[in-house]
Amino acid sequence: MVSRVIPVNPFDLVLFGATGDLAQRKILPGLYHRFEVGQMPEDACIIGTARSDMDSDAFRDQIRASMKEFAPQFKKDVLDRFLKRVSYVSVDVMGDKGWSELAKSLRPDVVRAFYLSVGPNLFSNIAQRLDENGLATPDSRIVVEKPFGHDLASAKSLNEGLRACFKEHQIYRIDHYLGKETVQNLMALRFANSLFEPLWNSNHIDHVQITVAETVGVEGRGAYYDQSGAMRDMIQNHLVQLLCMTAMEPPSKFAPNSVRDEKVKVIEALEPVEPKDIARGQYRAEHGDDGYVDHVGNPSSRTESFIALKVHLGNWRWAGVPFYLRTGKRLRARESEIAVYFRDPPHTIFPNVGPLRGNVLVIRLQPDEGITLRTTIKDPGPGGFRLSDVALDMSFADALGADTRAPDAYERLVMDVIRGDQTLFMRGDEAEAAWAWVDPIIQGWEERGDRPARYDQGSSGPEEALMLLHRDGRRWRQIGG
Numbered sequence: 505m506v507s508r509v510i511p512v513n514p515f516d517l518v519l520f521g522a523t524g525d526l527a528q529r530k531i532l533p534g535l536y537h538r539f540e541v542g543q544m545p546e547d548a549c550i551i552g553t554a555r556s557d558m559d560s561d562a563f564r565d566q567i568r569a570s571m572k573e574f575a576p577q578f579k580k581d582v583l584d585r586f587l588k589r590v591s592y593v594s595v596d597v598m599g600d601k602g603w604s605e606l607a608k609s610l611r612p613d614v615v616r617a618f619y620l621s622v623g624p625n626l627f628s629n630i631a632q633r634l635d636e637n638g639l640a641t642p643d644s645r646i647v648v649e650k651p652f653g654h655d656l657a658s659a660k661s662l663n664e665g666l667r668a669c670f671k672e673h674q675i676y677r678i679d680h681y682l683g684k685e686t687v688q689n690l691m692a693l694r695f696a697n698s699l700f701e702p703l704w705n706s707n708h709i710d711h712v713q714i715t716v717a718e719t720v721g722v723e724g725r726g727a728y729y730d731q732s733g734a735m736r737d738m739i740q741n742h743l744v745q746l747l748c749m750t751a752m753e754p755p756s757k758f759a760p761n762s763v764r765d766e767k768v769k770v771i772e773a774l775e776p777v778e779p780k781d782i783a784r785g786q787y788r789a790e791h792g793d794d795g796y797v798d799h800v801g802n803p804s805s806r807t808e809s810f811i812a813l814k815v816h817l818g819n820w821r822w823a824g825v826p827f828y829l830r831t832g833k834r835l836r837a838r839e840s841e842i843a844v845y846f847r848d849p850p851h852t853i854f855p856n857v858g859p860l861r862g863n864v865l866v867i868r869l870q871p872d873e874g875i876t877l878r879t880t881i882k883d884p885g886p887g888g889f890r891l892s893d894v895a896l897d898m899s900f901a902d903a904l905g906a907d908t909r910a911p912d913a914y915e916r917l918v919m920d921v922i923r924g925d926q927t928l929f930m931r932g933d934e935a936e937a938a939w940a941w942v943d944p945i946i947q948g949w950e951e952r953g954d955r956p957a958r959y960d961q962g963s964s965g966p967e968e969a970l971m972l973l974h975r976d977g978r979r980w981r982q983i984g985g
Contacts, residue, residue, distance in 0.1 A: 512922045514547045514614045518606065520597065520630060521621035522552030522563070526649070528570040530680075531621060534915040536571065536578060539586045543919060546589070551609050553595040553602070563592035597622070597630050603637045616644040617921050624651055624658075628665025635669035645921050647676040650741050651732065652930070655946075656939035663932045676921050677930040681742045681840075682749075683913030686873045688928070690749050690842070691758075693867075693875065700865075701754070703846065705821045710862060710978075712827045713843040714746050716869075717835040717983045721787065721961075722809060726800035733807040734784075738831040740942045744771065745930070746869075747815075747829065750842055751822055760926040764934060771937040773817045777945050784949070784956040785810035785966035787834040793961060796833075808956045809833040812969035813945075814976075826976065830969060834961040837984025840869035845978075854889055861893065866981075874899035 517535070521527055538544045552563050564587045571578045593609060595602030610616060618634060620627055627648050634640045646666065653659030666675050681687060694701055703709070716738060722729040729737065748767040755762035786809050789795030796809045810832030817827070846862040864878040876897045883890040920928060957966035964970070964983050973980055 509541050509543045511543050511545060512548075512919055514545050515617060515922045516549045516551065516610050516614055517617045517619060517918075517922075518551045518553060518610070519619045519621060520553050520595075520626075522592070523554040523556050523566065524621055527552070527621045528566070529574050530912065530914045531619065531918065532567055533571060533575040533578075534912050534918060536575065536583060536586050537911065538915050538919055539589070540579065540582050546585070548589055549609075549611070549614075550590045551606065552590065552592045553606060555594065555596060557594050558592060560591040564590055597626055597633065603633060603639075607637055607639055610639065612641075615922055615924075616641055617647065617918075618644065619647040619918070619921075621649060624648070624653065624662060627662055628668075631666050631669040640669055644670070645674050645676055645924070646670050647678055647918075647921055649678055651736065652677055652741070652935050653939060654732070654736065656936060656943050659936050659939045663936065667932070672932060673926065675932070676926060677932075677935060678917055679741050679745050679930060680913040680917065681869070682745055682928040683915075683917040684869050684873065685911070685916075686867050686869050686875070687746065687749055689875065690867055695754055706823050706825045708846055709825055710845045710847045711825060711976075712750060712845065713981055714743055714750070714827065714829050714841075715843075715981065715983065716742060716746075716831040716840045717837060717964075718831075718833050719835060719838045719962075721794075721799050721834045722796065723794070723799040729809075730800035730802055730805055730807045734809060734811040734831050734833070735942060735946055739811060739813070739829060740938050741930075743829045743831060744938050744941075746842055747827060750844070751817055751827070753821065758927070760929075761931075763927050764931045768931070768934050768937055769819075770817065771934065771941060773819045773822075774941045775816045775818050777813055777815055779948060779952065779954075781814035781972065782945070782949065783810075783812040783966060783968035783972055784808035784954065785832065785959045785969070786956040787832075787961045788958040790961060795958075795961075806953075806955055810835075810956070810959060810965045810969070812965065812972055814972050828973060828978075828980070830965065830980070832959075832965050835983055836962055836964055838871060839983055841981070842867040842869070843981050854891065868899075872899055 519527055519531060535544065535550060567587060567590065568583070571583060591609060593602055593606045595606055616639070618630070620630055622630070631646060634646070648666070653662050694704060748770045751770045752766040753769065755766045786796040786805070789798055797803050797805050800807070812828065812830035815827045815829060844865040846864065848862045861880065866876040866878070868874045868876065874897065876895045878893055878895055880891050881894050883892050917928060957968050959966040964980065970980065
């Protein structure tokens, strides 16, 4: 399988927060890879901006160091050519310094993209400064990272601030999970194959599990995380987006607003979550390793590092089908997947084999991107009729070839910004709808004074999460299994 590279038109990309971790670890290496394969034209320009006083040569040296750490397979001659397209302007986003210099570095006849790799408290101010300094042209695009707000009120305020300077079709709210090949393949799996879509409903699907497990803790970002928690940091954006891609109706066409219309319908169909269908946890200190409260410096913290939810959609397609969502820190393995459990066969014709288990379709997002379908077959050999489960397995590494590097999600999404394709980006009403569902859940446990349960590091989370499924006669898929 060979991927086809479609070059984009010349552009100027202004990267705010260019010296920060995300820019150095993901965005700039991703741009280099797009340049390496020929998707980025030679006359593209990347302008890094931050408060730091440095010249363009010092910024290029910083990128070289980051590439050695985060993209060590780079080609020196290609990197040298790439860095010729890179410059740096020191800008004070809260003041007047640097804006005129930034304006002089931009060309009038190419697409302009402003990537805000900064905290959300700076989004509206930067948008206003871009507008006041005449940098926000009709063909400009502005990209904002999560978290998009802290609750519904702040999300609405951010939307108002951005829309005061940019039209909705110019605003790109990025969620890197939607740039993953397997997430996009979920749409192809459903809507480009006649096999699955007729079965994609409550008549044939028993339940769905969506898991995003991490082995890292919150050390290094404890101050932010303790004000956020797993619900705001992961459920409201990443897992809700995965839920939307799994549960959405077929759009009329594969176009930005058609796809996002259907995603909004899914979010609006989410029913309120009962307290009994919520399990929250904090990883505890053990074996000399600090626990969550140590990492955030708050012994009385009630913020969750793990959360599991049982949710329902109030529509015809999914009536009665539970969606189980879970995410957490310091778990057994780093793993993200969507598992669709089909109903058990209603009757078995095979003697002495017991009840048959339904098929399971697993979409693996990380670390080994691919798709697995669990099926039941006859064991080979004479002397009886025995059945066993086997997996029909496709990994992108095998499909693309061992020597082919799978593009990072940011590579796809940044190129979509240049192309003007918003299909894989959240619309403003979509972000607000997600907060409108999340806010009452958070408000409920705060009013009740609920405390997260403690769980062991390297486990699958607290016992309460296991009970969400056990009391329904189901089991979680094993993390790292």
